[in-house]
Amino acid sequence: MRRYLSLYGVFFVQRLKILMEYRVNFLIGATSTSFLQIGGVLAMWVVMRQIPSLNGWSFDEVLLVFGLVTISESITHMFADNLWTLGWQYIRSGEFDRFLVRPIDPLFHLLADRFCHDGIGNLLVGTALVVKAMSALHIPFTVATALYLVIAVLTGGAIFIALNLLTASSAFWLVDSIPVTFLVYNTYEFAKYPLTIYGRGIRIALTWLIPYGFASFYPASYLLGRNVGALAWMGPLVAVLFMSLAYRAWKFGLAHYTSTGS
Amino acid sequence: MPVIRTEQLTKIFRVVRKEPGLRGSLKALVRPRFENIAAVNQVSFEIDAGEIVGYIGVNGAGKSTTIKMLTGILVPTSGSVQVLGRDPHRQRVANAREIGAVFGQRTQLWWDLPFIESLALVGRIYEVPPARYRQLLKDFEDTLGLSELLHIPIRNMSLGQKMRAELAATLIHEPRVVYLDEPTIGLDLLAKERIRDFIREQNRGRGTTVLLTTHDLGDIEQLCPRVIIIDAGRLIYDGPIATIKERFGRHREITFETSEATTAIELPRDCTRLAAEPHRLTLRFDRTRTTASQIAAAVMEQIEVLDFSLAEPDLASIVRQIYQGGLREVEGNPRS
Known part of the structure; x- marks a missing residue:
């Protein structure tokens, strides 16, 4: 574990050196995603000016939901973006073989190979939204809240990574897994809003099937004092469950790869 | 080991x-x-x-x-x-x-x-x-x-x-x-x-x-x-x-470009004709039995040569020869 942490550090520093070689690229990448998110927030603000509450949720309360899921997304964006391109960049080109002749875990190698700076913008916007919402709503920022926020965001990040890993593993058969990943990933748009505005089906799906709800709605509800019962605390458990499921899928895909070579 | x-x-x-x-x-x-x-x-x-x-x-x-x-x-x-x-x-x-x-x-x-x-x-x-x-x-x-x-x-x-x-x-x-x-x-x-x-x-x-x-x-x-x-x-x-x-690298191929038709030519010793085009003559020979210069001299005596080239056998042709020769080669080898 310690070896992998220090190795990640080395990969990370080397990656920064590459990014610094293309400074303009870096700046554009790091800020472009934030413009995208700010656009989304503005659109929501325009709508919410007309309707002061969304199914009982004020603009600031929705901002908290929106902000939390944006931070969670930024974690997978920064640390696991290579999952998207596993198929066409690594498997199809045969570059994946390089990972398998090295004495480290191939999944670690894949993830560490490219820290993606595009996620930084989302991290900043998400954090700004959460801070703005919390101060507007007068939620006291105590040690307990801070701890809860950190756990919530890490849980959300883990859920994002697990779902992307799960769908990316299909690359071992399909080669191009981007459509599959995109299909699942994109449902996180729903999790930018309180789940109560949706029908039962979508609510259940976003809780148990594609559990982005634990990256936004449930922790936000808890912080706002809205009763969601045990679901306020179940996030980490769900994240661990999905992570182990996704890792199994990865292992299964890897076994397929090593027996077919495609 | x-x-x-x-x-x-x-x-x-x-x-x-x-x-x-x-x-x-x-x-x-x-x-x-x-x-x-x-x-x-x-x-x-x-x-x-x-x-x-x-x-x-x-x-x-x-x-x-x-x-x-x-x-x-x-x-x-x-x-x-x-x-x-x-x-x-x-x-x-x-x-x-x-x-x-x-x-x-x-x-x-x-x-x-x-x-x-x-x-x-x-x-x-x-x-x-x-x-x-x-x-x-x-x-x-x-x-x-x-x-x-x-x-x-x-x-x-x-x-x-x-x-x-x-x-x-x-x-x-x-x-x-x-x-x-x-x-x-x-x-x-x-x-x-x-x-x-x-x-x-x-x-x-x-x-x-x-x-x-x-x-x-x-x-x-x-x-x-x-x-x-x-x-x-x-x-x-x-x-x-x-x-x-x-065994397989002994053969060479020599190709002549000529101004006249090559059909009537008398082949030099120890070689066989491969391609049959009117203005081109490709011969295959065993270099342990004859040399390129001997063949070239014999051909040039009979006909005007514009150009010629010599080709060594490539790996693909050697592999083909071995394959056509069957698995005899492998059996003859104590290693396998």
């Missing part, structure tokens, strides 16, 4: 058989017809520590599939493979520490990083102690001329520079076994020489065992006392290169 040992090593791929055209593609999509293809078929050989062995065969013969099984990337369908006493797939990480692999024209280095940074990262992955790392860099300097490459990103390197960088990165953890897949492909003569010198140096100096695939007869003549030839997945020859050269 052998460093590499394969026994009846076999890899079968199940592929979808497609008929040509859009209709064929659709048919294959709806009701796929599978076909089993043995990419590697019951191949057995042993390689001892410190050997350099040329592993040759035409494209698609099964060379890469064999190397993928030896490196632990692919699992054999049947048969067994052992490298340094381990199963390379089941003990992938332990195996990976002791092997190095260069795969053709692919790079294992980071495209955008200056070479020195890529190399440092590789050193960290293999946990090469810093003092040892510096020592090896110094050792490699003479033959590979690394100092002029250190600050260039891989993307800006020429093909020859890239291969030098690649080899340094592959050997920086002092692997005991190295697999080199076409290390000299596309390089000019000087660059080839350099790569060959380095391989030889590593083999003699460190006792590194090398398995080399190549289409370049020069690589084999200069580096490999022993070759293993496979064709259509089967081992068809395992033995000294000298035997092959003697």
Whole structure:
């Protein structure tokens, strides 16, 4: 574990050196995603000016939901973006073989190979939204809240990574897994809003099937004092469950790869 | 004790058989017809520590599939493979520490990083102690001329520079076994020489065992006392290169471009006519029985020659000859 942490550090520093070689690229990448998110927030603000509450949720309360899921997304964006391109960049080109002749875990190698700076913008916007919402709503920022926020965001990040890993593993058969990943990933748009505005089906799906709800709605509800019962605390458990499921899928895909070579 | 040992090593791929055209593609999509293809078929050989062995065969013969099984990337369908006493797939990480692999024209280095940074990262992955790392860099300097490459990103390197960088990165953890897949492909003569010198140096100096695939007869003549030839997945020859050269490398082809028709010409002794075009004459001869100059003189006496060229047999034609000669060659060899 310690070896992998220090190795990640080395990969990370080397990656920064590459990014610094293309400074303009870096700046554009790091800020472009934030413009995208700010656009989304503005659109929501325009709508919410007309309707002061969304199914009982004020603009600031929705901002908290929106902000939390944006931070969670930024974690997978920064640390696991290579999952998207596993198929066409690594498997199809045969570059994946390089990972398998090295004495480290191939999944670690894949993830560490490219820290993606595009996620930084989302991290900043998400954090700004959460801070703005919390101060507007007068939620006291105590040690307990801070701890809860950190756990919530890490849980959300883990859920994002697990779902992307799960769908990316299909690359071992399909080669191009981007459509599959995109299909699942994109449902996180729903999790930018309180789940109560949706029908039962979508609510259940976003809780148990594609559990982005634990990256936004449930922790936000808890912080706002809205009763969601045990679901306020179940996030980490769900994240661990999905992570182990996704890792199994990865292992299964890897076994397929090593027996077919495609 | 052998460093590499394969026994009846076999890899079968199940592929979808497609008929040509859009209709064929659709048919294959709806009701796929599978076909089993043995990419590697019951191949057995042993390689001892410190050997350099040329592993040759035409494209698609099964060379890469064999190397993928030896490196632990692919699992054999049947048969067994052992490298340094381990199963390379089941003990992938332990195996990976002791092997190095260069795969053709692919790079294992980071495209955008200056070479020195890529190399440092590789050193960290293999946990090469810093003092040892510096020592090896110094050792490699003479033959590979690394100092002029250190600050260039891989993307800006020429093909020859890239291969030098690649080899340094592959050997920086002092692997005991190295697999080199076409290390000299596309390089000019000087660059080839350099790569060959380095391989030889590593083999003699460190006792590194090398398995080399190549289409370049020069690589084999200069580096490999022993070759293993496979064709259509089967081992068809395992033995000294000298035997092959003697038996199959004796023939040369000489082609004359003439101003007059060549049909009426009387052939010189000890050669056979291959192509039958009016203004071109291609003859095949055994160089132990006659010489190119004797043939050329005999032809020029009879006819006006505008141009002529001499061709050595290439690997593909030798492999074809061996294959047509059946498996007799292999049986005659005590090794297999």
